[in-house]
Amino acid sequence: MNTTPPQQQISMEQALAQAHAHWNAGQADQAERLCQHVLAIWPGQADASHLMGLMAHAYGNLPVAIDHLKRACQAPRVPATYLSNLAEMCRQAGRLAEAEAAGRRAIAIDHGLVAGWNNLGIILQEAGKFDESLTCLEQVVTLKPDYAEAQNNLANTLKRLGRLAEARHHYEAALRLVPTYAEALSNLSNLATDMGQADKALTYARQAIDINPRLADAYINAAAAEQSRGNDVETLRWVDKLLSFQPQHIGGLLVRTVPLRHLDRLDEALEAARRAVTLAPDNGEAHVAMGEALQALGRTDDALAAYERAAKLPGLALEKAMVNRGICLMEIGETAAARAAFEQVLALFPRSISAWFNLSDIMTFQPGDPAIAAMEALLAPDTVQARNDRIALHFALAKAWLDSGNDERAFLHFDEGNRQKRATFAYQADAVGRWTQSIANAFPASVFADPDIGVGEADDDLPVFVVGMPRSGTTLVEQVLASHGQVQGGGELATLNHIVDRIGPYPAIVEQLTAAGFAAIGRQYIDHVRTLSNSKRRFVDKMPSNFLYAGLIARSMPQARIIHVRRNAADTCFSCYTKLFTREQLFSYDLMELGRFYRDYESLMAHWRSVLPPDRFIDVDYEDLVGDFEPQARRLIAFLGLSWDPACTDFHKTKRIIRTASLNQAREPLFTRSIGRAGRYTPYLGPLLAALGIDQVPQAAEKPAKAAKRAPRPAKERAR
Numbered sequence: 001m002n003t004t005p006p007q008q009q010i011s012m013e014q015a016l017a018q019a020h021a022h023w024n025a026g027q028a029d030q031a032e033r034l035c036q037h038v039l040a041i042w043p044g045q046a047d048a049s050h051l052m053g054l055m056a057h058a059y060g061n062l063p064v065a066i067d068h069l070k071r072a073c074q075a076p077r078v079p080a081t082y083l084s085n086l087a088e089m090c091r092q093a094g095r096l097a098e099a100e101a102a103g104r105r106a107i108a109i110d111h112g113l114v115a116g117w118n119n120l121g122i123i124l125q126e127a128g129k130f131d132e133s134l135t136c137l138e139q140v141v142t143l144k145p146d147y148a149e150a151q152n153n154l155a156n157t158l159k160r161l162g163r164l165a166e167a168r169h170h171y172e173a174a175l176r177l178v179p180t181y182a183e184a185l186s187n188l189s190n191l192a193t194d195m196g197q198a199d200k201a202l203t204y205a206r207q208a209i210d211i212n213p214r215l216a217d218a219y220i221n222a223a224a225a226e227q228s229r230g231n232d233v234e235t236l237r238w239v240d241k242l243l244s245f246q247p248q249h250i251g252g253l254l255v256r257t258v259p260l261r262h263l264d265r266l267d268e269a270l271e272a273a274r275r276a277v278t279l280a281p282d283n284g285e286a287h288v289a290m291g292e293a294l295q296a297l298g299r300t301d302d303a304l305a306a307y308e309r310a311a312k313l314p315g316l317a318l319e320k321a322m323v324n325r326g327i328c329l330m331e332i333g334e335t336a337a338a339r340a341a342f343e344q345v346l347a348l349f350p351r352s353i354s355a356w357f358n359l360s361d362i363m364t365f366q367p368g369d370p371a372i373a374a375m376e377a378l379l380a381p382d383t384v385q386a387r388n389d390r391i392a393l394h395f396a397l398a399k400a401w402l403d404s405g406n407d408e409r410a411f412l413h414f415d416e417g418n419r420q421k422r423a424t425f426a427y428q429a430d431a432v433g434r435w436t437q438s439i440a441n442a443f444p445a446s447v448f449a450d451p452d453i454g455v456g457e458a459d460d461d462l463p464v465f466v467v468g469m470p471r472s473g474t475t476l477v478e479q480v481l482a483s484h485g486q487v488q489g490g491g492e493l494a495t496l497n498h499i500v501d502r503i504g505p506y507p508a509i510v511e512q513l514t515a516a517g518f519a520a521i522g523r524q525y526i527d528h529v530r531t532l533s534n535s536k537r538r539f540v541d542k543m544p545s546n547f548l549y550a551g552l553i554a555r556s557m558p559q560a561r562i563i564h565v566r567r568n569a570a571d572t573c574f575s576c577y578t579k580l581f582t583r584e585q586l587f588s589y590d591l592m593e594l595g596r597f598y599r600d601y602e603s604l605m606a607h608w609r610s611v612l613p614p615d616r617f618i619d620v621d622y623e624d625l626v627g628d629f630e631p632q633a634r635r636l637i638a639f640l641g642l643s644w645d646p647a648c649t650d651f652h653k654t655k656r657i658i659r660t661a662s663l664n665q666a667r668e669p670l671f672t673r674s675i676g677r678a679g680r681y682t683p684y685l686g687p688l689l690a691a692l693g694i695d696q697v698p699q700a701a702e703k704p705a706k707a708a709k710r711a712p713r714p715a716k717e718r719a720r
Contacts, residue, residue, distance in 0.1 A: 020051065031055065046075035050082050053089070062093050073102065080110035088119045091126065094282045096314040099123045114144050118153060125157050128316050133157045148177040152184045159191060160316075162351065164385040167191055182212040189221040193228050196387035196424045201225035216242055220251050228388075229425065230584050232259035250280045254289045261296045264495050264528075269293040284310040284317025291324055300332055319345060323354045335362050351378060353389040353396075357580075360396035365403040372400045391420045395580040402578070411684040414578060421580065422589040429596045432587065436548070436600040440607040442507035443551030448611055461559035462526055462533060464540045464640060467547035468565040469601055470585055471575035473622035477565050478542040479652070480625075480633050484645040488536035490529060492543045492583070499524050500549065510552070522556035538640050547601065550608045554616060561640055562612070564605060567622035570697045573598055573688050574678035595691025623675050 015034045032055060035048040042048075053068030069086040072078065083106035090099035103120035107113060121136030134157050140150040155170035168191060174184040189204035205222035208215055219242035226234040236259045242252040253276040260269035270293040276286035291306030307328070310321035326341035339362055345355035356375055365372060375397050378384045384393060394417030401410035464481065466474045482489030499521055500506050513521075533539040538561075546553070550562055573595060576588040587597035608617060618639055625632045633648050678685065679697040689697065 044071045044074065046072045046078060046082065050085070053085070057089060062089060065089050066093060066095075073105075078109075080106045080113045080116055083109065084113060084116040084119050087116075087123060091119070091123045094280060094315070096123060096127045100127060112143065114140055114147065114150075117143065118147075118150055121157065122153055125153075125160060126316065127314055128318065130157055130160050134161065146177055148174040148181055148184070151177065152181065152187060155184075155191075156187060159187075159194070162383065162385055162389075164191060164195060180211050182208040182215050182218065185211070186215060186218040186221050189218065189225060193221065193225045194386040194388070196228075196420075198225045198229050198424075201228075214245060216246055216249050216251065220255050223255050227255075227258060230262075232262045235259040236263075248275075248279055250276050250283060250286060253279075254285055257289045257293055261293065262494070263498055264493065266293065266297050270297065282313055284313035284315045284321065287313065288317050288320050288324060291321070291328075295324070295328055295331075300328055304328055319349045319352055319355075322348075323352065323358065326355070326358060330358065330362060338362060350374070351384060353378070353384060353392050357392040357396045360399050365400040367404045367406075369400065369404065372397065372404065375400065387420065387424070391417050392580060393417075394420065395578075398578065407681060407684070411681070414684075417580065418577060418589040425584075425586055427586045427590075427593065429587075429593045432597060433600045436604045439507045439548060439551070440604055442510040443555075443607075443611065445611045447551070448554065448613065460522065460526065460557055461561070461641070462537075462539050463529060463553075463557055463560040464538050465546050465550075465553055465560060465562045466540055466542040466544075466565060467550065467562060468544050469567070469572050469576070469598065470544050470581065470588070471579065472544070472567040472572050473565045473620075473625065474542050474544050476622070476625065476651075477563060477620060477636065478540050480648050481538070481540050481636060481640070483647045483651040484538075484637060484640075484642060485647065486537040486642055486645075487540060487640070488533045488538070489540045490532055490542070493529070493541045494543065494583075495528050495541070496525055496543070496546055496549055496553070500552070506549075506552075513555075518552075518556040520556075521552070522560075525557065537642065547605060547608070550612065550617065554612050558616070560616065562608075562617045563636065563639065564608070564617065564619045565622060566605070566619055568675070568678070569598055569602070569692050570678040570685070570689065570694060571676065573692070574681060574685060577688070591685060591687035592691050595688045598692060626675070 015037055020031070031051065035052050035055075039045055039048050039052075049068045049072035053065045053072060056062075056068060057065035066086070066089050069082065069089055072082050073086050083102045087099045087103035087106060090096070090102060100120070100123050103116065103123050106116035107120060110116060117136050117140045121133045121140060124130075124133035124136060134154070137150060137154040137157055140147060141154055144150060151170045151174035155167040155174070158164075158167040158170065168188070171184050171188045171191065174181055175188075178184075185204045185208035189201045189208065192198070192201035192204060202222055202225045205218050205225060208218035209222070212218070219238050223235045223238035223242075226238060236256065239252050239256045239259075242249055243256070246252065253272045256272045257269040260266070260272065270290070273286065273290040273293045276283065277290055280286050287306050287310035291303040291310065294300075294306060295303035304325060307321040307325040310317045311325075322341065322345045326338045326345065329335075329338035329341055339359065342355045342359040342362075345352050346359070349355065356371075356378075359371075360375075363371075375393060378393055379390065379397075384390055394413045398410045398413035398417060401407075401413060464487075466477050466481070468474050478489050478491075481487045500509075503509050503521070504512075529539045529541065547564065550564075553560055553562060573588075573591075576585065577591060577594060579588070581588065588594050609619065618635075620632060620636060630649065634644055637644055637648060676697070682689070682697050685697075689695070
């Protein structure tokens with residue numbers, strides 16, 4: 001038997017040939033020994049270093065793989081393929097600048113290298129250099145038109161450029177070449193979501209998963225389809241499936257933060273974002289997700305720092321980071337800084353619909369404003385094609401035309417934006433009417449005749465619920481209350497809704513709840529909001545739709561206060577119709593359905609008014625509050641069992657985070673211009689007025705709000 005080491009019997013060329021043969025045969029150990037033999041004789045030998053890099057990459061050791069490839073690429077006559085492979089590995093590591101440099105060297109050496117053009121096109125795509133990426137990937141398709149992966153990659157860049165119809169064409173071309181191409185199916189899912197076709201998106205994602213059950217992007221795209229429908233539970237289910245076999249998948253962790261935030265599981269959202277940042281510290285999107293979680297927790301300074309960090313990193317996070325920074329500034333009342341932030345976004349990204357949408361909300365447009373023409377141009381067929389972006393653009397333009405006095409043009413955009421939004425979901429007004437009636441039926445007056453009702457634990461009076469229709473003045477009322485030194489404003493919390501959803505269908509569950517069951521609901525809610533209350537005496541939850549739960553609140557938290565804010569029906573509904581809500585208000589995107597919902601709401605509130613204890617439920621009229629402010633404000637504070645705080649008079653100066661459609665108005669002094677506002681637009685509101693049973697809306701003239709009388713402040717009163 002010959003025991004002479006093989007390296008003493010073969011040349012370096014033979015060793016390299018055998019190493020490649022062993023590697024191709026799946027014999028990695030033998031291949032590595034032969035490569036090490038070559039490198040011992042000739043350190044940095046390009047071919048051996050390259051193969052060592054491929055082996056390290058195959059075994060998941062990306063940093064070692066890159067080190068080997070870098071050494072291979074130092075050779076004077078390095079093959080273009082080696083540089084292209086280095087570019088791809090650097091891309092996978094998030095080192096986009098190095099990846100781009102290697103990729104450009106590769107195609108400079110070999111202009112016909114298909115893989116080189118393809119890899120560089122993907123790198124430029126991830127770096128946000130979409131026009132250059134398009135050039136590269138078009139070159140790939142020209143060189144090799146039957147290359148399915150190139151068709152898919154070209155489609156990805158076209159999608160990033162907003163050219164959705166062309167992107168679909170190339171995804172479908174890829175599937176014609178390879179019908180079982182799971183990645184192309186997954187990408188079609190993502191495209192369908194952008195086009196507002198959630199059912200199709202789920203179908204494509206499921207097909208991709210059937211072909212490749214471990215294709216991570218397919219799970220993420222299935223989750224995105226469910227998220228587009230507001231289905232947070234199903235979104236989590238898809239993401240958790242992915243994380244079950246790839247627990248450190250960055251994209252999965254980032255997607256998971258979104259439904260967790262919507263479900264008020266904010267600590268979990270922050271933890272998922274932190275894990276992503278730890279795993280990929282140079283991933284800008286991970287820092288954006290971190291910022292969004294911190295922003296939801298009210299940690300504005302930390303959120304702004306996260307967005308600043310994201311904006312400095314390579315990749316696709318810059319636009320989102322800059323927009324989120326502007327939104328953060330809006331929420332804390334820094335309107336001028338927010339406007340400057342959105343304008344900065346548009347200087348870099350003129351087609352940023354999110355920037356246009358938010359900017360339109362904080363500025364007043366004048367006739368001939370060039371911003372209006374710029375937004376109108378984006379509605380051309382070959383520009384913005386994503387359905388949600390076009391919807392947002394219609395609402396932004398409608399507001400701009402309304403500001404500038406062109407009501408007819410404004411309502412063309414309001415009607416089209418609402419029509420397109422309404423087409424994205426199913427809604428049955430008759431079923432909603434029956435449901436609201438069933439809520440009233442579940443809480444007859446006899447339910448509140450129990451002598452134990454109204455008796456609770458010592459801290460049960462912490463919660464204050466401000467309820468009503470959206471755009472009825474609930475934000476103003478909360479701002480007044482939150483200006484009191486003993487009141488914490490909590491904004492619009494979905495907490496109660498989530499608690500009820502976990503129990504079962506509402507209101508059917510009411511019949512099954514015992515006194516202990518009601519108490520458990522109250523305890524869960526109070527335990528949650530206590531952590532948000534900053535040890536204040538009262539905590540305000542101003543989720544308007546909690547009016548649906550007023551009876552449940554009175555049974556589960558008998559010491560809680562409920563403030564119902566009401567406003568003129570036509571003014572309320574008109575204001576709803578002109579807003580694209582962040583939270584889904586499915587009733588508000590069709591004038592007839594909006595009017596019918598208002599009538600259902602009005603009927604349910606009349607029921608609550610007749611059965612709830614008057615010391616726990618009051619009405620406040622928006623028109624009375626702005627018309628005769630201080631007496632109404634004092635009435636509200638007295639209802640909470642608190643002494644008057646003069647700071648409530650200067651509510652618009654109170655520094656706090658506000659996250660509602662009325663955030664800008666809540667920081668203005670009192671005005672009456674919104675009273676009777678719908679009267680000016682009567683010709684455009686026919687279906688709404690018919691549903692409300694109103695023939696004509698009087699148009700009110702602007703009049704000054706009645707000034708509040710100011711009592712002198714005690715000398716020891718703290719400054720605000």
